[in-house]
Amino acid sequence: MTLFLIxxxxxxxxxxxxxxxxxxKQADVVYLEHYxxxxxxxxxxxxxxxxxxxxxxxxxxxxxxxxxxxxxxAKHKNVALLVVGDPFGATTHxxxxxxxxxxxxxVEIVHNxxxxxxxxxxxxxxxxxxxxxxxxxxxxxxxxxxxxxAIKENKARGLHTLCLLDIKVKEPSKEDLQRGVSTPRPPRFxxxxxxxxxxxxxxQRRREGVLGPETLVVGVARIGQHDQRIxxxxxAELLKTDFSKPLHSLIVPGTLHHVEEEALEQWRRG
Numbered sequence: 001m002t003l004f005l006i007x008x009x010x011x012x013x014x015x016x017x018x019x020x021x022x023x024x025k026q027a028d029v030v031y032l033e034h035y036x037x038x039x040x041x042x043x044x045x046x047x048x049x050x051x052x053x054x055x056x057x058x059x060x061x062x063x064x065x066x067x068x069x070x071x072x073x074a075k076h077k078n079v080a081l082l083v084v085g086d087p088f089g090a091t092t093h094x095x096x097x098x099x100x101x102x103x104x105x106x107v108e109i110v111h112n113x114x115x116x117x118x119x120x121x122x123x124x125x126x127x128x129x130x131x132x133x134x135x136x137x138x139x140x141x142x143x144x145x146x147x148x149x150a151i152k153e154n155k156a157r158g159l160h161t162l163c164l165l166d167i168k169v170k171e172p173s174k175e176d177l178q179r180g181v182s183t184p185r186p187p188r189f190x191x192x193x194x195x196x197x198x199x200x201x202x203x204q205r206r207r208e209g210v211l212g213p214e215t216l217v218v219g220v221a222r223i224g225q226h227d228q229r230i231x232x233x234x235x236a237e238l239l240k241t242d243f244s245k246p247l248h249s250l251i252v253p254g255t256l257h258h259v260e261e262e263a264l265e266q267w268r269r270g
Contacts, residue, residue, distance in 0.1 A: 003074035003100050005087035007112025010224025012041045013049040020110040024050050028077035031057040031070070035169045036092060037084035038187075038247060040225045046082075057081065058169070059092075066096050067103060074105045085114035115249060118223050119162060122230055123263020124253060129162055130154030135195045135250070136166045137188065148202040151252050152210045158255035165190035165248050189246035192219035196235050196250070211235065211252070218251040218267065219243055232267040241269075 004023050009015030016024070024030055032043060032054045039046075047054050061069055062081075073079050087093045087109055100107050120126050133150035136142075147163060154161040168188040196217070203211045213236040221229040221243040229243055256264070 001074055001076050002078055002106045002108050003070060004078065004080045004108050004110065005093060005097065006080055006082050006110040007086040007089075007114070008039055008082050008084050009112040010040075010085055010115065010118055012039065012225070013046050015112065015224070017110060017112060020112065021050070023078075023108075023110060024052060024080050024082070026078065027052075027080035029055065029073060030080045030082065031055045031061075032082045033057045033062055033084075033093075035059045035062075035167070036090040037167065038169075038189075039084050040222065054082070062096060063092060066099060070096070071100045071103045071105045074100065074107075075103075086112050086116075089114040089116060113224060115164065115223060116162070119220065119249070119251065121223065121228075122218055122220065122232075122251060122267065124160050124218075124251065124260050125257070128158075128160055128254065128260075130157060130159030130254070132162045132164065134164045134166065135190065135198055137168060137190060137194075138198060143201075145202050145206070148199060148206070148210060151199070152208065155210065155252070155254050160254045161252040163195060163250040163252065165192070165195050165250065167247070190248065191246075192221070192241070192243050192248045192250055193239055195248070196239055200235065216253055216264075218253065218264065219248065220251065221245070221248045223247075223249070230267045231269060232264045233269060237269065 006020040006023060030052050034056050035058055043054050070079055070081065083093060097107050131150050131154060133147045135147045136144060151161045199211050213234060215235050217235055217238055218232045219238050219241065222245060231238065231241055
């Protein structure tokens with residue numbers, strides 16, 4: 001019996017690999033991890049295509065109760081955990097694999113495309129990306145400057161920076177359930193505009209010249225889906241751009257090769 005982590009890719013229900021689909025159809029239980037990313041279709045479409053019930057797995061289940069709800073079950077049943085993108089696109093899943101193996105469960109991985117490689121469509125060389133960073137929603141008392149530091153360090157080395165933008169998928173808390181509130185709160189997805197506003201606010205504080213209105217950036221949305229959007233321009237230009245539905249990501253280019261410059265021109269407006 002095995003715990004399978006299966007990548008779903010970035011598009012819709014049909015982006016699963018043949019190998020992954022075979023595992024899903026034969027698994028005893030199928031979970032969908034739904035807090036590190038989202039797919040372009042809802043759970044009902046997945047269930048129709050797979051011919052299987054899909055159970056939503058929130059952050060609490062995967063990070064706090066995996067041993068009793070996933071690992072323990074996988075010792076006598078085949079359990080599939082579906083992950084948008086590739087299973088190792090988030091460190092959460094590395095931790096899960098380590099815990100499962102430590103508990104004596106068998107683990108198998110079925111890989112797929114993730115934003116980390118699909119972003120190659122923009123035309124910037126993948127090997128010239130430095131450390132990837134995440135830009136979180138700010139809250140009172142929580143305004144981290146880590147993304148700014150990552151961009152600064154990468155640019156100093158001539159490297160590009162991929163910024164993954166925050167997702168807040170909030171399940172009802174215990175207090176909500178006690179009050180009779182059982183529906184999830186509306187999810188929040190950071191936009192390119194919000195990410196740029198956060199970075200400019202940090203620049204305003206620190207004044208280190210890492211970013212400014214004329215800095216070249218690339219905004220991407222729904223990469224891997226039929227309506228993906230890629231726009232290159234200055235920060236000032238992208239602040240006025242609506243990238244529509246999630247998920248959004250942001251790229252801050254480093255030193256450009258002439259082929260990369262040509263590639264970015266195809267995404268320029270005007």
